[in-house]
Amino acid sequence: MQTMQSRVVPLEEGKDPGVTSRTNQTKALPIRLLQLFVLFLLFCITFSVISIFTIRHFGINGVMTTATSSFQPCYEEPSGLDRWIKPPSNLQHTMTDKELLWRASLMPRIKKYPFERVPKIAFMFLTRGPLPLAPLWERFLKGHEGHYSIYIHSLPSFQPHFHSSSVFYGRHIPSQVSEWGRMSMCDAERRLLANALLDISNERFIGAFDDPGPFGRGRYNNNMAPEVNITQWRKGSQWFEVNRKLAISIVEDTTFYPKFEKFCRPACYVDEHYFPTMVTIQAGNSLANRSITWVDWSRGGPHPATFGRADITEEFFKRMLEGHRCTYNDRNSSICFLFGRKFAPSAMEPLLHLAPKFLGF
Numbered sequence: 001m002q003t004m005q006s007r008v009v010p011l012e013e014g015k016d017p018g019v020t021s022r023t024n025q026t027k028a029l030p031i032r033l034l035q036l037f038v039l040f041l042l043f044c045i046t047f048s049v050i051s052i053f054t055i056r057h058f059g060i061n062g063v064m065t066t067a068t069s070s071f072q073p074c075y076e077e078p079s080g081l082d083r084w085i086k087p088p089s090n091l092q093h094t095m096t097d098k099e100l101l102w103r104a105s106l107m108p109r110i111k112k113y114p115f116e117r118v119p120k121i122a123f124m125f126l127t128r129g130p131l132p133l134a135p136l137w138e139r140f141l142k143g144h145e146g147h148y149s150i151y152i153h154s155l156p157s158f159q160p161h162f163h164s165s166s167v168f169y170g171r172h173i174p175s176q177v178s179e180w181g182r183m184s185m186c187d188a189e190r191r192l193l194a195n196a197l198l199d200i201s202n203e204r205f206i207g208a209f210d211d212p213g214p215f216g217r218g219r220y221n222n223n224m225a226p227e228v229n230i231t232q233w234r235k236g237s238q239w240f241e242v243n244r245k246l247a248i249s250i251v252e253d254t255t256f257y258p259k260f261e262k263f264c265r266p267a268c269y270v271d272e273h274y275f276p277t278m279v280t281i282q283a284g285n286s287l288a289n290r291s292i293t294w295v296d297w298s299r300g301g302p303h304p305a306t307f308g309r310a311d312i313t314e315e316f317f318k319r320m321l322e323g324h325r326c327t328y329n330d331r332n333s334s335i336c337f338l339f340g341r342k343f344a345p346s347a348m349e350p351l352l353h354l355a356p357k358f359l360g361f
């Protein structure tokens with residue numbers, strides 16, 4: 001913006017005195033000469049307009065042939081590396097899913113980036129519409145600009161109303177209706193991953209999804225062999241964290257997708273099995289086989305506990321944060337979870353109140 005202004009302003013200043021002095025000159029000249037001058041001026045303007053038009057529509061080469069190679073167009077297509085590494089400024093692209101997945105599966109073969117790449121975390125939200133805990137996310141992300149990106153998949157009919165200062169503003173991706181337990185849910189997750197992959201800086205992909213609903217076992221179907229053996233059958237929640245490599249293997253999959261689409265239908269809830277099973281087969285060695293999302297199943301039943309206003313106490317935070325053991329990069333760690341679920345909208349106020357003390361933000 002700054003350079004644009006400083007380029008434009010001198011031009012304007014230079015132009016005005018020139019025109020004035022010429023006008024002063026012409027006042028003293030016969031009327032015929034003035035007419036000629038006006039004609040000449042008109043010709044110049046028309047020529048400029050034609051030049052601009054030609055550049056816009058036929059590129060700079062078209063203009064070169066009319067001998068104005070020194071002309072600097074005011075708008076240029078990026079021709080450097082930027083063109084390939086700049087994230088899309090508008091998430092509302094017009095690609096179909098097929099086109100999007102293809103585009104997202106493009107991957108550089110040379111592993112060393114020839115520019116300074118700051119890896120970012122992509123937070124992906126799969127929601128019907130509203131994000132009741134948005135203020136908590138806002139606070140969590142504050143001050144970390146440039147290290148995260150946000151993607152939201154909601155009902156296509158949902159009209160978001162985020163203020164332009166919000167981290168969620170303009171972060172909705174082109175969405176479609178998706179149903180629990182159906183392939184359309186996996187499609188939505190793949191859509192999120194694929195859109196996030198379009199930004200080459202995104203390195204880790206964190207899924208933050210609503211509760212999936214009923215859980216069950218014995219959902220394997222023999223028709224899935226030989227691509228999927230029952231020994232490879234996995235179950236997981238939609239809350240996951242993957243790196244860029246795994247994200248690409250998820251969006252590029254055409255081997256397992258048709259099997260799951262055809263043979264994992266309710267009561268086989270495909271959104272609980274497709275990704276965990278597929279990545280186990282493709283990249284089992286790189287999996288942690290655990291969740292980084294804390295959740296309370298202790299009450300039993302098909303749904304984990306939901307916490308509301310009255311539950312959010314200091315004791316609750318201690319229960320959630322203390323007494324865990326896990327390994328992280330082959331080291332023992334007591335920090336085993338980065339996220340927690342499930343929280344009702346009513347939990348927001350006490351969460352905001354206690355977050356500085358227990359969560360550090």
Ligand SMILES: *[C@@H]1O[C@H](CO)[C@@H](O)[C@H](O)[C@H]1NC(C)=O
Nearest residue numbers: 222225226228229230231232
């Ligand atoms: C599944 O894997 C097991 C053990 O690797 C093997 O014995 C069995 O034949 C496989 N089943 C199918 C249907 O391929």
Ligand SMILES: *[C@@H]1O[C@H](CO)[C@@H](O)[C@H](O)[C@H]1NC(C)=O
Nearest residue numbers: 280283284285286287288289
């Ligand atoms: C996770 O399970 C896969 C097999 O399903 C195994 O290859 C991998 O080593 C396991 N990861 C860890 C960290 O134990």
Ligand SMILES: *[C@@H]1O[C@H](CO)[C@@H](O)[C@H](O)[C@H]1NC(C)=O
Nearest residue numbers: 325326327329330331332333
């Ligand atoms: C991690 O903890 C386990 C059990 O407490 C212990 O046996 C192991 O040696 C520890 N590993 C490291 C790397 O400290």
